[in-house]
Amino acid sequence: MESMPNWNNHARPTLECSHCLESLNGRRYVKQNNKIYCLPCFETTFxxxxxxxxxxxxxxxxxxxxxxxxxxxxxxxxxxxxxxxxxxxxxxxxxxxxxxxxxxKLPTSKCCICDKKFEDGQVTYEFDGKHRHEECFKCAQCDALIQTSLFVPHQNSQLCVRCYEDKYALKCKKCQKVINHGGIKVQDTPWHSTCFACKLCSISLLNVKFVTKDNELYCQNCYTEKFVKKCVRCGRPITGSDDKRYISFEDKSWHCKCFTCCNCDCNLIEKGFVVTAGQLLCPYCAKNTF
CATH class of the missing domain: 2.10.110.10 (Cysteine Rich Protein)
Structure with a gap:
């Protein structure tokens, strides 16, 4: 802010406010950006x-x-x-x-871990409204400094991703890798959706019928082919969709309707029979054939 100098009456220049254009002769003014302003205009504008x-x-x-x-x-x-x-x-x-x-006196002026004050120029990290020294912000399990790395909040502390995954993350039953996304649970067991497949043919078991045997997954076709008993007479599997009753003899099995004499086709259930050359015969056919 400047005052007008004393000029000779015959050489006094005319000064004007750059904003309102009023004369500044005999008035106080302010220079701003190489321009001059009366005090009211300066205060209003700048x-x-x-x-x-x-x-x-x-x-x-x-x-x-x-x-x-x-x-x-x-x-x-x-x-x-x-x-x-x-x-x-x-x-x-x-x-x-x-x-x-x-x-x-503020809680944020001290480290929430060691309770020591932050010094000027110290690197600090804030999470969940709390501040920490750089050296205090570390994994509660392995003590690795977290700094700008990914971490997981856990029980009022924090874990690096590796420690969290090793100890707490869900792991796929088949590949034992962490399930980050695309996971499903079957009978309380976690799987990657891509790992939820038949052990034998690898077909996906999502939205299809499957069978669990010895902690392994099988599609219905593979399970039937590998594990279900086959009828000695017709060769077809004996499944739950057939009669629940079936006949077994010497590690061989038959559908009830297939347990018949190979010669006369009479049903042998609750009757005597003879096995000759691997074939079933009723007593009459066995007697007359041999």
Missing amino acids: ANRCQRCEKLIRADQKEVGFNDEYWHDECFMCHDCLANLTNNRFAYKNQELLCMDCYD
């Missing part, structure tokens, strides 16, 4: 507004600026204790000015 009292900071008032915000000198004070912060160290937290004494 003056900053104080963050605390929200009033304009006039040209004749002392101004304090920080982080693209401005205060009157007398308004630049601690939010909590109102101590003036001009020429003093201060902290800026949640858009509030704090003296160092008040800042040190």
Whole structure:
């Protein structure tokens, strides 16, 4: 801000406000961006507004600026204790000015792990509203520093991804790898959807009938072919869709309707029979044939 110099009456120049064009002769004015303004125009056009009292900071008032915000000198004070912060160290937290004494009382001024204060220039990490020293922010299982690596919150602490997966993550029954996505549970056992397949033919068992045997999965066709008893007479499997009753003799099995004499086709259930050359015969046919 400047005052008019004393000019000789015969050589006095005419000065005008760059905004309102009124004469500045004999008036105080302010230079801004190589232009001159009367005080009212300067304050209306360029003056900053104080963050605390929200009033304009006039040209004749002392101004304090920080982080693209401005205060009157007398308004630049601690939010909590109102101590003036001009020429003093201060902290800026949640858009509030704090003296160092008040800042040190905040929970965020100390590490939530070791409870020690943060020093100027220290690298800190924030998670879930809590702050930690870089050296304190580590895996609770293996003590590896987490820094900017991925981690998993666990029981008021944190685990690196490897430790979490080793100890807690669901693992596929077939490949024993962690199930991150695309998993299913069958009989309380987790599987990757791509691993949920028949042991023999590898066909996917999603949305189809399957059978579990000895902790292995089989499609219905493979299970029937490998494990289901076959009728000695017709060669077809003896399944639950057939009569629940079937006949077994010397590790061989027959459908009830197939348990007949090979010569006369009479049914042999609850009758005597003779096995000759691997064939069933009723007593009559056995007697007359041989």
